[in-house]
Amino acid sequence: MFVIEAPRATEAAAEPVAAAVPPSPRLARFRRAGRFVVPYLYLAPALFLLVVWTYRPLVQAVELSTYSWNLLPTSPMKSVGTGNYERLMELPAFWNSIGRTGALIAGMLPFTVLLPLVIALASKRVHGRARTIYQAFIFVPFLVAPVAAAAVWRWLLHPGGGFVGELLGSKHNWVYDASTAHAVIIGITGWQLLGFSVLVVWAGLAGISGDYDEAAQVDGASPGQIRRWITLPLLSPTVMFLVLTTVLLSPILTFPLIDSMTQGGPSQSTTNIYYLLWDYAFHSFDAGLSAAAGVLLFAGFGVLAGVLVWISEKVAFHDD
Numbered sequence: 001m002f003v004i005e006a007p008r009a010t011e012a013a014a015e016p017v018a019a020a021v022p023p024s025p026r027l028a029r030f031r032r033a034g035r036f037v038v039p040y041l042y043l044a045p046a047l048f049l050l051v052v053w054t055y056r057p058l059v060q061a062v063e064l065s066t067y068s069w070n071l072l073p074t075s076p077m078k079s080v081g082t083g084n085y086e087r088l089m090e091l092p093a094f095w096n097s098i099g100r101t102g103a104l105i106a107g108m109l110p111f112t113v114l115l116p117l118v119i120a121l122a123s124k125r126v127h128g129r130a131r132t133i134y135q136a137f138i139f140v141p142f143l144v145a146p147v148a149a150a151a152v153w154r155w156l157l158h159p160g161g162g163f164v165g166e167l168l169g170s171k172h173n174w175v176y177d178a179s180t181a182h183a184v185i186i187g188i189t190g191w192q193l194l195g196f197s198v199l200v201v202w203a204g205l206a207g208i209s210g211d212y213d214e215a216a217q218v219d220g221a222s223p224g225q226i227r228r229w230i231t232l233p234l235l236s237p238t239v240m241f242l243v244l245t246t247v248l249l250s251p252i253l254t255f256p257l258i259d260s261m262t263q264g265g266p267s268q269s270t271t272n273i274y275y276l277l278w279d280y281a282f283h284s285f286d287a288g289l290s291a292a293a294g295v296l297l298f299a300g301f302g303v304l305a306g307v308l309v310w311i312s313e314k315v316a317f318h319d320d
Contacts, residue, residue, distance in 0.1 A: 058298065062291075064287060065085070065292040065294075066079060066081055066082070066288070067080060067288045068083070068084070068288045069288055070285045070286070071285050072285075084288045084289050085296070088296070093276065096271075097268075097273045097275075097276040100182065100269075100270070100271065100273075101272040101273045101274075103182065104182070104185070104186060104251060104254065104272055105246060105247055105250050105251070107182075107190070108186060108190055108193070108246050109243070110190070111186075111189075111190025111193060111194050111197070112190070112193050112194070112197045112242050112243075112250075113197070113239060113242050113246070115194060115197075116197035116198040116200070116201045117201055117232075117239070119138060119194075120198050120201035121227060123198075124205070135202070138194065138198050139195035139196075139199060140195065141191050141194065141195050142192055142193065142196045142199075143195075144192065146253070146257055146260070147256055147260050149188060149192060150256065150257045150261045151260070153184075153188050153261075154175055154260075154261055157175050157184065159171045159172060175262060176266050177266065178265075178266045178267045178269040181270050182269050184261075185257055189253055189257060192253075193246075193253065197242055200238060200241065201235065201242075203238070204235050204237070204238030205231070205235070208231065208234045208235070212226075212230050212234070213226055213231075216229075216230055240311060243308060244305065244308045244309070247308065248305060251273060251274045252274055254272065254275075255278070258271075258272075258275050264276075274297070276293060277297065278290070
């Protein structure tokens with residue numbers, strides 16, 4: 001009789017698996033350094049462009065603000081220390097331009113916040129192909145080049161037979177009257193930015209789940225109550241973003257219109273702080289004074305942006 005014995009485990013299988021050999025200290029340090037460096041290699045192109053196009057010019061502007069120079073290469077630059085800042089503080093035109101910049105931002109907020117909210121909420125009732133046409137009609141002005149818009153609106157507002165004058169039965173010179181010129185700039189800029197702002201609100205509405213509305217309807221809430229207590233609070237981060245972009249970008253976006261239509265006039269009624277620092281540099285040829293205005297502008301708007309970002313984070317945290 002034959003007895004079949006079970007195969008015995010090999011000695012290699014019976015022995016415990018040998019522990020992995022730990023890497024050498026030098027290899028471990030190399031791996032840790034690689035994990036630290038690799039993310040910055042991905043960021044390196046963006047950081048390089050940020051330094052070249054943002055921080056380097058900013059440092060040069062601060063340096064230039066301490067010199068007196070007329071932009072001529074053959075003219076020497078004379079160091080004046082804080083003289084340009086002191087001179088700027090004594091100029092009434094500087095303070096007047098700050099006031100006009102504040103009035104510009106306040107006048108733009110209805111076009112970039114209030115009207116977009118109304119239009120975007122109203123568009124929820126439009127469906128199908130009509131909705132596409134509606135959205136395109138609202139967004140088209142944003143695609144018009146500012147210089148082209150300035151030429152068309154100057155023709156429409158011309159006192160001698162312009163469309164607006166004919167429509168209102170008035171020959172008022174809207175563009176070259178100090179009492180209305182600033183309002184014209186605000187109106188045209190708001191007309192152009194309206195489409196972009198509505199698009200941002202549409203994006204905010206698309207990010208709100210429909211479950212909120214359905215749950216509120218089950219609880220008996222009316223459409224007005226849903227908009228007031230659900231939709232608008234959930235849109236608060238979008239609203240804060242629009243306020244921030246209005247504060248930071250409105251004075252810049254009005255520059256092509258001002259330069260094409262009024263050149264800062266009449267009687268400096270359309271000269272905001274951005275146009276003033278450009279005027280100091282390229283009309284008065286006072287590079288140091290222009291750089292000083294630019295540095296103060298950067299600092300002021302930086303503080304404003306920081307406050308608005310802090311408020312937006314608080315609002316977003318509260319909504320969460």
